[in-house]
Amino acid sequence: MKIEQTKLSGVLVLTPKIFNDERGFFYESYSKNSFLEHGVNHDFIQDNHSYSRDKYTFRGLHYQMNPKAQTTLIRVVSGEIMDFAVDLRKNSPTYGQYTSVLLSAENHKQLLIPKGFAHGFLTLTDNVNILYKMDDIYAPEYDRILNVRDHQVDIKLGVDFDKITIAKKDEKAPMLENIENNFIYIK
Ligand SMILES: Cc1cn([C@H]2C[C@H](O)[C@@H](COP(=O)(O)OP(=O)(O)O[C@H]3O[C@H](C)C(=O)[C@H](O)[C@H]3O)O2)c(=O)[nH]c1=O
Numbered sequence: 001m002k003i004e005q006t007k008l009s010g011v012l013v014l015t016p017k018i019f020n021d022e023r024g025f026f027y028e029s030y031s032k033n034s035f036l037e038h039g040v041n042h043d044f045i046q047d048n049h050s051y052s053r054d055k056y057t058f059r060g061l062h063y064q065m066n067p068k069a070q071t072t073l074i075r076v077v078s079g080e081i082m083d084f085a086v087d088l089r090k091n092s093p094t095y096g097q098y099t100s101v102l103l104s105a106e107n108h109k110q111l112l113i114p115k116g117f118a119h120g121f122l123t124l125t126d127n128v129n130i131l132y133k134m135d136d137i138y139a140p141e142y143d144r145i146l147n148v149r150d151h152q153v154d155i156k157l158g159v160d161f162d163k164i165t166i167a168k169k170d171e172k173a174p175m176l177e178n179i180e181n182n183f184i185y186i187k
Contacts (some may be wrong), residue, residue, distance in 0.1 A: 001034045006099040008093075010114040011085045012040070013101055014073075018108055027108065029075065030133065040112065042071050044133035052079075052128045057165040058157070060120015061086055061146040061173075066182045068139035069115035072132055078102035079128035081121040084181040086146060086153055089116040092185035096152050096176055103130075115181040122157055122164070144180055145173035152176050 002015040016027045028034065050059065061084065064070050073181065074083060086098045102124075103109050113119050121130070148155055148166075153176060157164070 001028075001031070001038070002179060003038045003040070003074055006074060006085075006095065006101070008085060008087050008094050008117070011099055011117065012112040014110040014112060015161050016110070017110055021176050023048055029110075029131075030073065042073070042112075042134045042135045044071075044073065046134040046137055048132050050130050050132075052123045052164050052165075053126065055123055056159050056163050057123045057128070058120060058148060058170065059167070060084065060170065061148055062116035062120065063088060063118040063144055063146070064136070064139055064142040065081050065144055065180060066115070066142075068136055068142040069183065071115055072113040072119055073110060074103065074113070074119075074121075074130055074132040075108070075110040076103045076105050077129045077131055078105050079123060079125035080106070081123050081130065083111050083121045084119070084148075084155060085111065085113045086118040086120075087116070087156075088146070088179075088181050089183045089185035090181065092116075095185070098153055098155055100155075116140040116185070117166075120170075122159070145170055146179050147171075150175045157168040
């Protein structure tokens, strides 16, 4: 497994070793030992699966506040997405900045997003299935949303917003200056 840093400390791009043969392919989609060998230690306790029917569906930017903040390990098993993480850790040198990574069933890449970040993705094909691991349970009372159209973060979606399928709760979410946020950056 190859691990690459992004400009946001703690957000990692993982590329597993794929074993291809005449039948198809095999790879270890998650290995705690491989993570530990790279100094990455999370205890995932919940697997999620989301399916988005249409191209240009946006889900996010979601996060759970402390004490129920979650680390996310996401991969795409059909289709393609542009995945986004936004740094919400106060005092972080990259506070309010985002990174984006193309994840697809073809490139097998995964994104590890630690606690303290908002997460979202834009589907780039129809019929996108994503699987992701979380290291804490779903806690709706701590669930919050950052508006993907926040001007400070200035996420470039690359498609007119009126072409995007998005849940009303995401479309009407608060901007960065108005969100509830209790993440603190620890150097
Ligand atoms: C996240 C979650 C949701 N649900 C229920 C609650 C709702 O009735 C239904 C749909 O939830 P939601 O609209 O929040 O699903 P997404 O918009 O895909 O949200 C997810 O997508 C963004 C990109 C994320 O990173 C989070 O994993 C998560 O917030 O599933 C559960 O029962 N358990 C869960 O862990």
